[in-house]
Amino acid sequence: MKSIFTFLLWLAIFAIGAHLRLDDLASRPFHADEATGAKITSMRLESGTYVFDPLHYHGPILSELGELSALAAGEKSWSELNKQPLRLVPAIAGCLLVLLPLLGVRRFGQPPMLLAALALATSPLLVYYSRMYIHEMLLALFGVLALFQLAARKCWWPAGVWIGLMFATKETFATSLIAWFAAAVLTFFLVHDRPSIKAALLFIWKPLTLIGSIALAVSMFHYTDHFTRWSGAIDAFRTYFVYKTVEGHDKPFFYYLTPLIFPKNAGGLWWFETPLILAALAAFIASFVSKSMSRETQTTIRFLAFAAAFHFLIYSLIAYKTPWLVLLPWAHVCLLAGFAVFLIPNKKPLLAGAIALAFIPLWFQSRNATGRYASDDRNPYAYVPTAGDIETLEPWLDSIAAASPDTPMEPVAIIGSEYWPLPWYLRKYPKMGAWPEAPPSLERLPVIFAMNDLTDTLIATHVPVPRGLRTDTPMVVWIRHDFWDASVKKPDASSPE
Known part of the structure; x- marks a missing residue:
């Protein structure tokens, strides 16, 4: 016993x-x-x-x-x-x-x-x-x-x-x-x-x-x-x-x-x-x-x-x-x-x-x-945690791409530094590049993830959508107007939230 x-x-x-x-x-x-x-x-x-x-x-x-x-x-x-x-x-x-x-x-x-x-x-x-x-x-x-x-x-x-x-x-x-x-x-x-x-x-x-x-x-x-x-x-x-x-x-x-x-x-x-x-x-x-x-x-x-x-x-x-x-x-x-x-x-x-x-x-x-605090700054074990809403990033991009099925939503650009784990969430996009500063002809790209301020460069060609990456790293996703307009017109397009 x-x-x-x-x-x-x-x-x-x-x-x-x-x-x-x-x-x-x-x-x-x-x-x-x-x-x-x-x-x-x-x-x-x-x-x-x-x-x-x-x-x-x-x-x-x-x-x-x-x-x-x-x-x-x-x-x-x-x-x-x-x-x-x-x-x-x-x-x-x-x-x-x-x-x-x-x-x-x-x-x-x-x-x-x-x-x-x-x-x-x-x-x-x-x-x-x-x-x-x-x-x-x-x-x-x-x-x-x-x-x-x-x-x-x-x-x-x-x-x-x-x-x-x-x-x-x-x-x-x-x-x-x-x-x-x-x-x-x-x-x-x-x-x-x-x-x-x-x-x-x-x-x-x-x-x-x-x-x-x-x-x-x-x-x-x-x-x-x-x-x-x-x-x-x-x-x-x-x-x-x-x-x-x-x-x-x-x-x-x-x-x-x-x-x-x-x-x-x-x-x-x-x-x-x-x-x-x-x-x-x-x-x-x-x-x-x-x-x-x-x-x-x-x-x-x-x-x-x-x-x-x-x-x-x-x-x-x-x-x-x-x-x-x-x-x-x-x-x-x-x-x-x-x-x-x-x-x-x-x-x-x-x-x-x-x-x-x-x-x-x-x-x-x-x-x-x-559980509840797994990726929360208030959890002392969650060191430099990733923002929770990044989990919705991939389905959100998929819904935007689905609104323009005949136009490839690539290449994808990342501008800035300290952008990991972003490439993990973009791993389904093989045509992806990262630059510390904006390269020439950036406005031609369909989707741009920016840790830098690109307002002067992209405001005429893209729509800015704030997204979470980390609490100490603000990020803006710039969606080219043709993709954004098509997704807005599509009745079942997902919201960025």
């Missing part, structure tokens, strides 16, 4: 995590970063090859898995791609992340791992970015897998596979290696009966060499497009010296504290993940005061706490900040939160259940963050 009850608990937690990640997955408008990732994926689909760009983009794993998901859905080109198959990649990664505490049950017991899984399942930060086609959820999955494999001690070599996949996912894996190394050193010096430094180095140099060799081989396999393009191996390391970040993302040092620690009221709701931080702090305290805790558990808790702290310190010192950068360190915090049960005498189920109830607000926030 106890085994059945435990199984049902795991099943319920996984169901909660999976529902939060998979329900209505394609409803939110595509983010600019998702659209660029989709474009890279489409280039793989259409050419059958991959070339890593060390200047602007990240590793190949996301587009490689996205390609497989798209092919499974029968999509083989840019114009055929849809959001659902692409977003399934991070969503499945997020679901698997919820199950990873199962790997620690034999070493740490059921209660702390169940609570850790519940934290991973309901954290709004992890839920929200499990539903976005970007690299970070894969990085979090591979990072936590590496941690559990390293904790196994007797079989370290698979950690090299996971670290190699981290490298092939995103260059910021180096931040995790630095944080883990610093945490390991600090944890080592807190052990009372620790071996000498020389003895410790003699013990770990062979497994670390093996892990590093495997990680290098795995990562290079992907960066070189399966050992067919060797320039990718050089570019994988060159990216640390030539990568160009996008302007406008500089944030203050304490940016990550809200809403992860300090509650924030926006949109009539309170946003916070304070219960996870409090539970993680309780676990850290338990590692010093609990008399029933094993030395292995104490060491694990302290390592996770120090690793999370070093991650946040490094990311806080870097001016460039986005919420998704801290998914992996926040997964550390969720794992730590599970160990809070060690403060409960004999880990009594009723008290453990009371702690679990504290996570109900997290579930409620996750539902709001991925």
Whole structure:
């Protein structure tokens, strides 16, 4: 009966995590970063090859898995791609992340791992970015897998596979290696009966060499497009010296504290993940005061706490900040939160259940963050969200084109900068071009999307229609008079709203 009850608990937690990640997955408008990732994926689909760009983009794993998901859905080109198959990649990664505490049950017991899984399942930060086609959820999955494999001690070599996949996912894996190394050193010096430094180095140099060799081989396999393009191996390391970040993302040092620690009221709701931080702090305290805790558990808790702290310190010192950068360190915090049960005498189920109830607000926030507020500036997890009305752009253009069936509504022009994810919503128009400034003879084009003021150029030939792109990026769609007049005369033409 106890085994059945435990199984049902795991099943319920996984169901909660999976529902939060998979329900209505394609409803939110595509983010600019998702659209660029989709474009890279489409280039793989259409050419059958991959070339890593060390200047602007990240590793190949996301587009490689996205390609497989798209092919499974029968999509083989840019114009055929849809959001659902692409977003399934991070969503499945997020679901698997919820199950990873199962790997620690034999070493740490059921209660702390169940609570850790519940934290991973309901954290709004992890839920929200499990539903976005970007690299970070894969990085979090591979990072936590590496941690559990390293904790196994007797079989370290698979950690090299996971670290190699981290490298092939995103260059910021180096931040995790630095944080883990610093945490390991600090944890080592807190052990009372620790071996000498020389003895410790003699013990770990062979497994670390093996892990590093495997990680290098795995990562290079992907960066070189399966050992067919060797320039990718050089570019994988060159990216640390030539990568160009996008302007406008500089944030203050304490940016990550809200809403992860300090509650924030926006949109009539309170946003916070304070219960996870409090539970993680309780676990850290338990590692010093609990008399029933094993030395292995104490060491694990302290390592996770120090690793999370070093991650946040490094990311806080870097001016460039986005919420998704801290998914992996926040997964550390969720794992730590599970160990809070060690403060409960004999880990009594009723008290453990009371702690679990504290996570109900997290579930409620996750539902709001991925539902009504999924693409709303008032949602602190919706970073530079795309305007919701962009979802009506394609059918609106189709209705205008249908009013003039004998005249092609191409080529389509985009004027200005910072226009992504607009090309995603125009992917059915192969004759499309983008210019930072208006080119000659612009007034001849049927449809023009402008982030710049083109009133003087187009007012005589086109009708301006304001449309939403992002809250910080106004956009005007200029429709040539012949198309506009025909659509207005057509009785069933859709309105721009």
